[in-house]
Structures are given as C-alpha cells and as structure tokens.
Amino acid sequence: MKNFALIICMLLVFGACKSEKKEDIKVEETTKEEFTPISASDMETAVIYEANIRQYSPEGTFDEFTKDIPQLRELGVKIIWLMPVFPISETKRKATGGPDSKFASEFPEEERSKYLGSYYAVTDFTEINPEFGTKEDFRELVKTAHDNGIYVILDWVPNHTGWDHEWLKTNPEYYTQNEDGEVIHPKGTDWTDVADLNYDNQDMRKEMIEDMSYWITEEGVDGFRCDVAGSVPLDFWQQAVPQLREKKDIFMLAEAWEPELLDGNLFDMAYAWDGHHLLNGLAKGEKNLEDYEAYIQKISKDYDDDDILMNFVTNHDENSWNGTIKERMGDASELMTALSFTLKGMPLIYSGQEYDMDHRLKFFEKDSIPKTKGESWDLLKKLGNLKNTNPALHGGKNAASYKQLDSEKDILMFERSKNDETILFIGNFSDEANKIAVPGGMYLDYMVNEKIELKGDAFTMGPWEYKILIK
16 A cells, blocks of 8 residues: 555656746747847847858858848847848849940840849849749748847838839839930930839838838848938838838838938938948048048038947948949058947948958859958957947937047047946057057056056057057
C-alpha cells in the first residue's frame, strides 16, 4: 500500500513538472517583441543605407542582398533605402549618360542586351523588376529587414515614367505635351528616356497616390525616398503625404533641399546638398572653415529645429557621375565621413562604401561592388555604434545641441550634448599639422578606445586628423 501511495506521489510530481514546462513555453511565445512602425525615437539614432540591388552582388538579386541584411545592423543601419525596384522601360532605354547620351537601340543588336537602363525609367509602379527577382523575393527582403529591426523605404519616381508605362497608351493626358500634342521628356534635362508627368491632371495624382499606398498596405514598406521631390508641385505632397500617413507611421525622404517640403508633417528628411558640396570643397582645399560656419548658420536659419537633413559623402549619383570618395576627398575621406556622422542629421551609407569601394559603378550596365571587409567597415561600425547609442549624437526631430568652440585656423572643434552626455569633435581640415588646445578634463578617445586626461595644453594634430572625445 505504501509503495502504491509512493508511485501516485511520483506521478503527481512528474505531471506537475510537465505542466510547468508547458507554461514556460507559453510565456516565451507571448512575450516575443513585435516589429512596430517607425517612430521619432528611431529617427534620432538611425543610420540610413542606400541599397543598389543591381550592383550589390554579381547576381544582382534581392536574395543576395537579403543574406547580408543581418550584418548591416553592425553598421548601425536602421533604415534601408532601396533604389527603384520597378520594371524598366525598353523604349528609349539609355546606354550612356550625360548630354551626349545614347539609347541602347543605337548600338549593334548583339550589344543591346548588356544595357539594362536607368532604374528611374519606370514601366509599372506596382510590379517588380524581374532582373532582381520576384515579388516573393522582395517580400522576403522586407520580412528579413523587419526581423532585424530595420525599416525599408522605396525609391519612388513621381516626376516621370518610362516610355513603356501603360498610362502613355491609356491616359496620354497624364503627361506634359508640346504644342503639337506630343508627350515630352522633363524640360531642361537630358532625361530623354522618361516622359514628364502632368500634375495639373487630378486623375493622375489619384492613381499615383493609390500606387504608393499599395506598397504600404499590401507589401509592408515603411515609407519612400522621393526622387526630385522639389520638381513635383508642393500641393501634391500636401495632398498625398497625409493620405499615406493615415495608413501607418512612415518615413519620408525628399531628394530635395527646399525647407517647405519639411513643413506640416510632409517629409521627415531632406538632402544636405549644400553640406555635401561643402565637404567636397573642404577636402579639395577649395573651401575653408569660414565657409563651414556660414553653412551652419544658413541651415539654422533656413530649417526648423525638428527638420532632419541627410548627411553623406557619397550616393549613387555622386559615385557614378562625379567620382568615388577617394577621387573627390582623397586623404580627407575618413575625416569627412566622421563629420557626416557627428553633425546634426542622419548619416548615409551607399552600397560599397562599407567595403572600401574605389571605383565608379556603371549606371546603365551590370557592375558589382567589392565584398571584402576592411578599414571602411571598421570605421563605419564604430561610428554607427556611437550614433545608435549616445544621445549626444541624436539627429532627428529632437536633436542634440550643437555648440562650436573657439579653435585655431583650419581646426574645427564643436560639442554635441543631450541628456547629460557630451561629445567633443575636433578635426584638422588641412594637409599640414596643426596645434589645438582642448578644454581640460577626462575623456574617452572613442576611435581608439583610450581614456585620456587633458589639462588644457595644446597638442598636435596631423594632416586631416580628427578625434571624437566623450566626456
């Protein structure tokens, strides 16, 4: 009888243990974090990455890029901007660029297949370029990004379409026409591979908004980078963006500088074009720190405190048409990159920049970026981590303060501060060594991870040298 009672007790204990395990598993499932729409706090700490799918890998597919999304987190990336993913028109497909550009049709037939055309000559705003894969492949890319806490925005082309877009057949009134009733390419440009859209037509506006809404509601994208946004009437954005934001919280980037595009909850971020040209000029010795101070004063005057500017040393246009970072910035490349991460705003990384890319990517043909991690990967990883984690580098709608400190000729020194955190940036914008006296105190020399004590004495900085000091 005692043995029978003992067996019953053991079975009850065993059953209880099994129940506890089941409960533990259930708790784990219910506490899993869900991916939430982008917020203002995300914008404070974000690094944005421009993905050139065609050139990102030898295969040039969504799948090859998707494999690398988890490691982009190492660089502090929180937003992926996909260059246009839509089908590209064959009619008037470009083979070369510039004022003397040629169409693919002008070359021998056996050569034409290598000319893939401009991403910005869109045939259909709701389909996927088969060159990159399928819509299922695209969905897997978005899912993988979201699983890694990264948002995805699409490069939208609102100013024009390719010549094979169905609207040219069904609704020619959607386009700008000349006196003879012929559809024309955008005036004042050499964009002969695209047809200019007519924003006086309200039906076209409605269809444009519907196509943009599709990607938010059906495909889960988190916003748009809008090509030449300043060339589209402002009242279209006042009409479209509120409707898009009704779908969910999104991130809107304007390829434009106009401050009015950032008013009234329209776009969240614009291009720091003047800032980019300034960085090129500083690196070449064509501009100096007086020009830098004038720039800081100008953006403080032109933009509201909650406006965000995108800081960059390269992007697809700069790389293909104006040269690599090394071509344009030479020995000052690392200094300018560090400055782009420490200024108010959001820093950009362009495909290949993280792999020390030092060649101009072809624009209309297949090319490929290098894929070996080196100095640039380590640099961007350090800068991205600091951007993600230190409030003194917040650059969004509630950015950290900026205070320029007294310094010597060719030496820039400024403080960024927020939430009792302060970062001191010091840079020698010269190809000669310079001395600078830094305010005394205990600091972490962030880039070399060493604690240092400064007593206010002058120390020497080498050509194009910089320091990021954390108080």
